[in-house]
Amino acid sequence: MSAAFRIPGAGRLKQAKTASFSFDDKSYTGIEGDTLASALLANGVHLVGRSFKYHRPRGFLSAGAEEPNALVQIVRDDARKTPNVRATVQELYDGLTANSQNRWPSLAFDIGAVNDIASPLFSAGFYYKTFMWPKSAWKNLYEPKIRAAAGLGVSPEKPDPDHYAARYAHCEVLVLGGGAAGIAAALAAAETGVRVILADEQAEFGGSLRFESGARIDGENGYAWAQAAIARLKAMDNVRVLSRTTAFGYYAQNFVGLVERVSDHLKSPGRELARERLWQVRANRVVIATGAIERHMVFANNDRPGVMLASAARTYLNHYGVAVGKNVGVYTANDSAYAAAIDLKKAGVNIAAIVDLRDNPAGPVIDEARALGIEINFGRAVVSAGGKLRVSSMTVQPKNGGGERTIPVDAILMSAGWTPSVHLFSQSRGKVAFNDETRRFVPGTYAQDCVSVGACNGTDGLAASVDEAYAAGAKAAKDAGGQAGKGAKPKVDAGESWSRGMLGAGPGAGPGTTVKAFVDFQNDVTAKDIRQAVHEGMHSIEHVKRFTTNGMATDQGKTSNMHGLAIAAEELGKPIPQVGLTTFRAPYTPVTFGSIVGHARGALFDPTRRTATHGWAASQGAVFEDVGHWKRAWYFPKAGEDMHKAVDRECVTVRKVGGLFDASTLGKIEVVGPDAAKFMELLYTNPWEKLETGRCRYGIMLREDGFIYDDGVVGRLAPDRFHVTTTTGGAPRVMHHMEDYLQTEFPHLNVWLTSITEQWAVIAVQGPKSRDIIAPLVEGIDMSDEAMPHMSVREGKICGVPTRLFRMSFTGERGFEVNVPADYGEAVWEALWAEGQKHGATAYGTESMHVLRAEKGYIIVGQDTDGTVTPNDAGLDWAVGKKKTDFVGIRGLTRSDLVAKGRKQLVGLKTKDPKVVLEEGAQIVADPKQPIPMKMIGHVTSSYWSENCGRSIALALVAGGRDRMGETLYVPMPNGTIEVEVTGMVFVDEKGERLNG
Amino acid sequence: MLLIRCPYCDEERPELEFRNAGEAHIARSTNIAGESDDDFEKFFFIRANPKGVIYERWRHIHGCARFFNAVRDTVTDKFVMTYKAGEPKPAKLPGAAK
Incomplete structure (x- = not known):
């Protein structure tokens, strides 16, 4: 074709x-x-x-x-x-x-x-009024239909195979927009030697010089001048020129987001090319030269294909060599459409007529159009466009009414005037000001170190724009520390200048009319819709916008906002600046998720932390779970075992023989210094001064409000050295909390805090045979009960490498935690595993760890507590030093609500049917027959099948729980109510004899 | 992304390196256990949340890890100045017109 x-x-x-x-x-x-x-x-x-x-x-x-x-x-x-x-x-x-x-x-x-x-x-706001009844129809009828109808286009079904690059950049002067003004500013700045970045969204620079056929700069055609200037800029070492690059967001302190479309224009981009590149630029000064956007005329059926902006038709002709029709009508309220008519006429296209809303305009373009024999109609309006799939005619009428005349056309070019592109200026938090004379918003008060030049600043005319931009570029460079430039200012020999025009609906689409005269094409908002919104009580432009969706499509109202505002202002009887402008938000044009995400997806989305024994566990077929960033072995299924069978076996084996567990993910902090004990006294509820070297204590950390923040076993290695353990998830915040108090509240204390989580691998060896498994590998530590009782710590060697050997238990069995430098973790694990095998010990994962500790009623902070639980609520009052005069949380603990009766307390629950395992998070009620909504008195925090007990076990927070021992409570579930009995929290070995067993 | 001057590193660094740590100049009582309910309420729960100039604590957590104080305008989001922890509230703010 x-x-x-x-x-x-x-x-x-x-x-x-x-x-x-x-x-x-x-x-x-x-x-x-x-x-x-x-x-x-x-x-x-x-x-x-x-x-x-x-x-x-x-x-x-x-x-x-x-x-x-x-x-x-x-x-x-x-x-x-x-x-x-x-x-x-x-x-x-x-x-x-x-x-x-x-x-x-x-x-x-x-x-x-x-x-x-x-x-x-479907008039404005229809979705607020319809689909309201009957209620059930929403779910079954309206929502599915609306979802099917909503949205444009189809999403790809597969993951995005492209990759997206990201760059940070710094410069003294960033110029946004590469039209005549932007190029002039960049030249002025670049000549001073400072670093300059010039970005433009188009494939080629030049902006409106692409269609301004008469522009001449430095003796050349305007567009040719632009290309030569860009070539000069590209040749300069201090300049980066970015085409196909949109500045989409202007953030604090001259931080600007640009997206460069790298390969969307290529036939077959190689895999090595990114699709897009995100530039995050920090500039000392920003020059905004984003130009202006032409507005359409608002009249009936102004959306018919073939009806377009005059400057667009001119671009298609002068840059692409394409005529948008053979018999073209023009409808305008300012001079710029005349230039389009003239260019088309000269190219051999018939101009059916120019319809100008103004009464008696005069000027060179009008004279030239007349001289070319084009019919010109002043004081008239196009009140309707004919045709459906393509415009076929325009109906012209005197603007104050009168006889209609229909002129056949195959395209209508329209221009209501030009809207300065203040988007980026506005995003920089600058305040726009309305110019009453030219009826447009222009940059007013600046909030950042930037300057607007050219059309986006409301500067009319090519010569004035270039002058202003060149001066602004030079000043920006100077303010950013540049030397005086040596270049010469570009001289504009000829250029066009347009201003004025009209805002709002044209004749035939005014108040009282119901024609489809579109303001916002993308969201199908008509002039009538805007007026209706005002009638229905939307008096703020922000409300009008949301009610009608004017300007809310992906084009963000670049052509429609000013018209919408003017119609609303007219209807409200207020001047435009009093009605105000809606907020400009990033992105300027749509930005792909890919460019924002960049490389941070898939494996690179989030860091993964693995312990020293990860490879060993994987080789044993362990199933892993994510705990924060950590991958932890969850359970170790043997052939034919599901999770429950594996966990049952692991739990039973630990209590019968022994088990190995990787506890390396626990947070570890070394608290060192002459005042280490004093610091510990202040950060934990427990007393520490009298803890002997070589002994351990279970510590509780509170926030100032008295609620449990973290817990863990602390070993005293020396009078001035504590080895503190924290929960896995709590490690960073506990360190932050400790540093906060040390630096800002207790700076007089001579203490250093060091995170040692990554330095030590921790292998828990638990069970009756634990000592037998470890002892053959240990040197220099007497592991007898007398020399090394429960809750003690010793330093020595294991397998020839240094160890901090803790005797402690999170299972209730005799237990040890072997700390070795992380690099030796895997080797020591394998040695211990070999010893364990001789006794029939098992490796166990986090699931069994949870079951074993629950059987003993040991809490997990963050599971059995939720930030509203005090030590007393958790049954841990014994860990609060009664004689202490200060620790973080001491005052909070005495608040009236924290000592009131009826607080939720941690208790054990046994289901009446031992086979039923409660759901964690399930709510508990005292009377299952009460009407809904029932009064909930607590909830299940931990719940497991315990093979060791031969039944299910659970922990729960229950109001007044410790006074309800033996009471029957109820857990209502969708499939029926479960009866439970309130018990103590210890389900195995209540006397604690197995710690030495 | 904001740039924040760490008074210890004496350098402007990107916001990502920092963490906000709440209002500044709220001293913990040396006799906190004996504090009245009202005083404890003021110390722990009540914050100024001003529209305009706020004195707040920041930590250069991914840098030198020090806590410091900053004066920021909550309307413009601009940092007026930063200073070291323990230093008194500045009597006069640089360039303060309000």
């Missing part, structure tokens, strides 16, 4: 380099350098999508990033199906495959278009 709308001699693309592509399974040919939009237009295709709500046919509104309509799905393969790509920015590559969205069965015949006829049902 020949490209019927490509005009020979027009545009900058090299005709020789063709690229074939498909849209909705039909093949077309474009030219290298085209966007998908320009290539489709060259082939006469305007219809590219269906709108979100009403499924109205849509075409191209723009030629840039502000595009609300032309959203397509780009398909490379099963995993690479990107939805909602703006066809106006997608660069064409040979073999590109694109599909239209939001239509079924086809783009030209779309069943969903019934919504357009039924549109009275």
Whole structure:
């Protein structure tokens, strides 16, 4: 198919380099350098999508990033199906495959278009009013239907196979936007020698110079000047030039997020190329040169394919060599559309008529248009566009009413004026100010070290913009420490200048009308919807926005916000600045999740910590569980065993013989110094001064409010040295808590804190045979009960390497914890394992560890406590030093609520049916027959099958629990109520004789 | 991402290296066990939460690990100044117009 709308001699693309592509399974040919939009237009295709709500046919509104309509799905393969790509920015590559969205069965015949006829049902805020009844219909009917209808495009079904790069960068001057102003600013800054980064979202620099045919700078055509200037900048060592790079977010202290599209424009990007690259730039000064965006005219059916912005048509012609029609109408409220008409006319396109809302405008472009023989109608309005899948006519009327005239056209170019792009300025927390004369918001008060230049600053005209930008670039560089530059300011010989225009609905779409005159194309918001929102009581622009969804689509209202605001202000009878502007938020244009995530996914998402015996455990078939960042052996199934069988065997073997358990993940902190004991006295509830060297104590740490924060066994290695253990999950916060008090509350104490979690591997050897397993490998430690009683610590050697050998027990059996330098952990484990095998010992994992400690009523902080449990609640009052005058939490413990009766206390629970295992977290009630909602008096904190007890066991927090011994309580569950008896917390060896057994 | 000057390292470092640690200049009583309910309430539960200038504690947790104090404006999120733990509340803030 020949490209019927490509005009020979027009545009900058090299005709020789063709690229074939498909849209909705039909093949077309474009030219290298085209966007998908320009290539489709060259082939006469305007219809590219269906709108979100009403499924109205849509075409191209723009030629840039502000595009609300032309959203397509780009398909490379099963995993690479990107939805909602703006066809106006997608660069064409040979073999590109694109599909239209939001239509079924086809783009030209779309069943969903019934919504357009039924549109009275879907007016603004309809989703707040409908779907309310009957109640059950929400779940069964409305929600599934809405979910099916919602959203545009289709997500890929497979994980994203591409990779995304990330870079940090620093510079003195960051220039955002590479049009004439941005280039001038970058030149001025770069000539001073400071580091400059210049970024622009387009593939090629130049901004509006791409369509401004008359611009001349330094004696050259404007666009050619831009390319030469970019080449000069690229050649400078202190300058980084980034094309296809969007500044999407402006954060605190001149921290700006840029996303560079590295390979989306390539036919077959190699695996070595990232798809996108996230730049996180910290700049001393930022120059914002983001230009302005043209607004459309608001009139009936202004969304018909073929109705587009005048500057877009000019870009398609002057850059891509494409005519958007053969018989084009123009509807404008300012001068800039005349330039489009003139360029098209000169290229041989018929201009049916220019309709200008202004009464008697004058100026060179108007004279030139007239001289070219173009029909011009002042004081008139286009009140409606005809046609459906493509515009076919425009209906013109005097702006104050009167006889209509219908003019056949195949495209309408419109311009209501230009909106400065203050998005990034606003994101930097700068405050915009409304200029009453030009009726636009421009940068007002700055919050950061940045400056806006050119059109985004409300500066009209190419010459003024370049002058302002060059001066601002030089000043930014100087303020950032640069030397005086040697370059010469670019001289603008000719350039265009537009301002003014109109805001809000045009004639025929004003108050009282119900026509579909679109303000926001992407969310299908009409002028009528905005007025309706005001009538229904939305008086704040933020409410109007949310009620109508104006500006809330992925284009974030780049073309619609000002119109919406003006209509609301008119309806409210208030001036625009009093109604205010909605907040601009990042991202400026949609950013992929991939670019934000970068490399932090899969195995690199989060660090994984493995203990020294991980490899051994894996080789034994251990099943692992995640505990914080740690991988811990959960259980060690033998052939044919499920988890329960494995855990039952492990638990029984530990109590009968012995078991080995890797406890390396416990947090370990060494507290050292002349005041170490004093510090321990202050941080833990227990007394420490009198703990003898070589002995251990179970310590409880509270927060200042009196609640348990952490616990663990502490060994005193020397008068000035404590080996503190913490819970696995609590290690970092306990260290933080200790450092906080040491540095800020008790800085007079001479103490050092060192995290030694990673230094020591810890092998727990528990069970009646534990001493027999360890002793043959130990040198220099007398392990007899007399020399080394329960809760003691000795230093010596095991397998020839240093050890801190603790005698302690988290099972209730005779037990030891062998600490060895982590590098020797695996070797010592294997030696102990070999000894253990001689006795029939087992390796056990965290699940058995939990069961064994629960059988003894040993608590786990964070499981049996939840930040509202005191030592007394947990039955641990004995661990609080009664004679102490100070420790963290001492005052909190005496608060009235903490000493009140009826607090939840930890108790044991036995189900009446011993085979029933309670669910952890299940609620407990005193009377199961009471009406719902029942009064809950507690909950199950730990619950297991205990093979050693031959029954289930559980721990629970129950109000007044210790006064309820023997009472029957109830646990209501979905399948019936479970009867339980309140018991003590110790289920095995109540007297504690097995510690020495 | 904010840049924060650690008064011990005497360098501006990215926010990621730091952790906020709540309001500053709230001293723990040396006789905390004898404190009245009202005083303990003020010490432990009551915080100023101002709109504007706040004095707060930060820790350079992924750097030198020291706690220090900072003056920050909660409206602009700007750090006015930072100073070492134990130093008194600055009498005058640099560039304070309010």
